[in-house]
Amino acid sequence: MTFKVPGFAHLSKRFSLLFNFIKGFILLSFLLRIAFFIWQYDEVSWNIFAIFRTVLTGVFYDFGVSIFIAFPGIVYLLLFPNKFIGSIVDKVLVFFFFVLTIFILVFTFFAEITFWDEFKNRFNFIAVDYLIYTHEVVKNIQESYPLPLLISGVVGITAFIVFLFYKCGSFRDTFTAKAPFKQRTVVFLSALLIVTVYISFVTNKDAEWSSNRYNNEISKAGIYSFFAEFRNNQMKYEDFYTTCDNQEAFGIVRDKITQKNSTFLKDDWSIRRTITDTLPEKVIQPNVVFILMESMSANFMKEFGNDKNITPNMDALAQNSIFFSNLFATGTRTVRGMEAVTLCIPPTPGQSIVKRPDNHNLFTVSSVFQKKNYKNNFFYGGDGYFDNMNSYFGGNGFTIYDRGRGSVLSDDIKTVRHNIEDNEVTFENAWGICDENIYDKMLKVADAHYQKKEAFFNFVMTTSNHKPYTYPDHTIDIPSGTGRDGAVKYNDYAFGKMMEKARTKPWFKNTVFVIVADHCASSAGKDEIDIKNYHIPAFIYNLPGVANQKIMQQCSQIDLFPTLFSLLHWNYESNFFGKDVFDKKFEPRAFVGTYRKLSLLKGEKAMILSDQKKQAFYAWNKETNDLKPLPMDKKFLDEAISWYQTADYLFTNKLLKE
Structure with a gap:
């Protein structure tokens, strides 16, 4: 047969x-x-x-x-x-x-x-x-x-x-x-x-x-x-990408991040430096509330042409804050955004540092706040075990507030974890409690620190702007679970409600609010990297003595905290690639990437580094979002290589440690 x-x-x-x-x-x-x-x-x-x-x-x-x-x-x-x-x-x-x-x-x-x-x-x-x-x-x-x-x-x-x-x-x-x-x-x-x-x-x-x-x-x-x-979800830069001599690479990067008031601490392959402000620091340091918003694309805002009126609170904030109108996310996932804002580093290939082994005791923004005697707290409405968040933040100086309910921190993490209890929750879905609830928890912790006369740095990660797009009924005019627009509007609503409550607090007048998206709602497109889908909003609000303004310069998530520290006139040690956007030597640029493709964006030109040691140079049309191939620019290529090669080198060789 x-x-x-x-x-x-x-x-x-x-x-x-x-x-x-x-x-x-x-x-x-x-x-x-x-x-x-x-x-x-x-x-x-x-x-x-x-x-x-x-x-x-x-x-x-x-x-x-x-x-x-x-x-x-x-x-x-x-x-x-x-x-x-x-x-x-x-x-x-x-x-x-x-x-x-x-x-x-x-x-x-x-x-x-x-x-x-x-x-x-x-x-x-x-x-x-x-x-x-x-x-x-x-x-x-x-x-x-x-x-x-x-x-x-x-x-x-x-x-x-x-x-x-x-x-x-x-x-x-x-x-x-x-x-x-x-x-x-x-x-x-x-x-x-x-x-x-x-x-x-x-x-x-x-x-x-x-x-x-x-x-x-x-x-x-x-x-x-x-x-x-x-x-193959982790990649060593030197094995997969075009490299140059480390001495040359660090020379280029040090030249880009140097400023008049900075002094490098070493002459070797390092970017560690001291930054000394020309003005004195305040005697009473302001509290800082930092909000990392889930999937908040810039194009959701009326400020950028959206006519659906789904972000009224943020649109109002854009007129009454230091508003970064040309800022780009470094990646396409929450952990990449967390990496960018805490380490102020371009994205390294493969997994975000938030998810990698040996990522405790790094020099992060928490290090700067700790040396200023701040109490650092991380708030997440889900189980912080997800995406290794509790391990990363707990291992880098933050007290954890999450919805873990049974998950524990590893023995090597010397911090405290607090569970968000059932009586503090009015609504919960797959990704955690609703944004209103996590904001209320943050406000409660802020009140406690104020009572103890402790300066606080509260880092809040929101979750509601995520599939299944569900949130408490009767909060906004778009029914829960019907799509992205409703989730965006609820996210904005919850933020606005939190700000209303915060304004009634005795600590409000001495508190700065920093708000930025972790990434866009979608970063997929037909080109290698869909640059427009990395454009996100960012705000610094309620900073006394600094006029509200719109920053039009192209910049990155990694520049947000260095800019804040400069506005606060802080003297501090830095191991950051990010830079104060108000510095006279600041060169507009942004870093955008996937876990395999790494891009340096300068104006409307983009160099994309790919694994297999490939690279491509493009002209980016902001209106059509198309990439048009350009002849290779050696100087531009060397700079792109240098940023990413040195970032990977510092982490791989444990030089990002405190």
């Missing part, structure tokens, strides 16, 4: 189920790829060559994935004796693992769709992270999607696929046909060769052949991408 398969003449029907599975997997993957094409129809390249290569590349990856998935079955067919074919054991094992595999794959296809909806990417390192934080992710899925309908759909589609295989006789053939050992060996060795080739010579980056990011992502296979990122 044989059937013909291309490359395998007269193959035993014992392999019928196996080979039909491979063909079915490639077909379903092809249909998903077409769906993504249609989904992003106005962003993908429809050039006939681009379409052909996208599909062909995708099929190549799908074939590899199908062999990986089928490989355990191939081993089973190799080792299972012919005399037991069709037995109860054979039928139970084959049927059970086939159905389980189909169920997992159907669920994975659904997951790819929801992941694309959120990130416009195939599975990447974010998906790998989500394996660790299953509670938040599962709860988010439950609150964002009709889970019973989703599971029913997965079960229904699985049953339908199994039925099709049954009707076409695949099970019958598999349980009635025998295969010679020689033939089974040839199939096994062929599969082993294919698996070895894919593991040894095919990387996920090979799918990135186009200048259009969407075509690249659609070319990939989600499962292959997932395991590629699982193996």
Whole structure:
């Protein structure tokens, strides 16, 4: 009993189920790829060559994935004796693992769709992270999607696929046909060769052949991408990126960050320096409330052309504060924003430093506040175990206030963690308590410090502007859970309500508020880096003696605290790459990146450094958000390399430690 398969003449029907599975997997993957094409129809390249290569590349990856998935079955067919074919054991094992595999794959296809909806990417390192934080992710899925309908759909589609295989006789053939050992060996060795080739010579980056990011992502296979990122989510700069001599790199960076009132402490590969202000510090230091807003893109504000009136409080604040109108996030995730504002450092490749090992006792903004005798507090409405936040902030001088309810800090963290109790919570979703509740907790802690005559630095991370976009009913005129606009408006509402309460506090007149987004709501686009989707708002409010103004200079999240410290006339030691934007030698620039691509933006020119030691130079059109290739500029390239190489060097060699 044989059937013909291309490359395998007269193959035993014992392999019928196996080979039909491979063909079915490639077909379903092809249909998903077409769906993504249609989904992003106005962003993908429809050039006939681009379409052909996208599909062909995708099929190549799908074939590899199908062999990986089928490989355990191939081993089973190799080792299972012919005399037991069709037995109860054979039928139970084959049927059970086939159905389980189909169920997992159907669920994975659904997951790819929801992941694309959120990130416009195939599975990447974010998906790998989500394996660790299953509670938040599962709860988010439950609150964002009709889970019973989703599971029913997965079960229904699985049953339908199994039925099709049954009707076409695949099970019958598999349980009635025998295969010679020689033939089974040839199939096994062929599969082993294919698996070895894919593991040894095919990387996920090979799918990135186009200048259009969407075509690249659609070319990939989600499962292959997932395991590629699982193996490679941390990257040493010197191994993957173009480098220059360290002496030259530090020379360039030191020249860029030097200012009239700064003195470097060492002549070696270091940026540590003292900054001495020309004016005396205040006798009574102001409190500082720092708010890192979840996913607050600049384009949500009326200030930047949005006509939906979803940020009235921030729009008002833009007219009554030191408003940074041309500031850019360094990355696309909350932990990247946290890294930028606390360490004042350009993004290093791979994971954010917030999530890396050995990230305690670093020189952060907390170090500066501690030396000024401030009490440093970190507030998060979810479980701070998520994204390693408690470990990072607890290991760098902050007292923790979160919704951990059972999670504990590691023994090496010498700080205190306080749980936000049930009686302090009026609303909670997958990502934590609502913004009103976390602000109320912050105000309560601020009151306690004021009573003890303690200066405080309160760092608040908001959560409400996140899928499933739910918040307390009847707070704003957009129903909860209906989309991003409602979450943005609630975020703004909660901020406005907090400011109203803060203004009634006796400590308000001596408190400075610093507000900035962690990243944009979406940073995906058709180009290597979608620069416009890194533009975020930032404010310094209630700083006596400094006129309200709009800072038009291009700058970065890493410049926010150095600018604040300068406005406060502080003398302090710095290990920061960020710089006071009011300094006469400040050169407008920003650092934007993904976990693999690192960019230096200066005006409307961008140098993008990629792994595999590649680089590209572009003109950025702010109106259309397009990148147009430019001839390479060696001086610009050397500067871009220097910023990122030195940042990675300092962390890798533990020179960011206090």
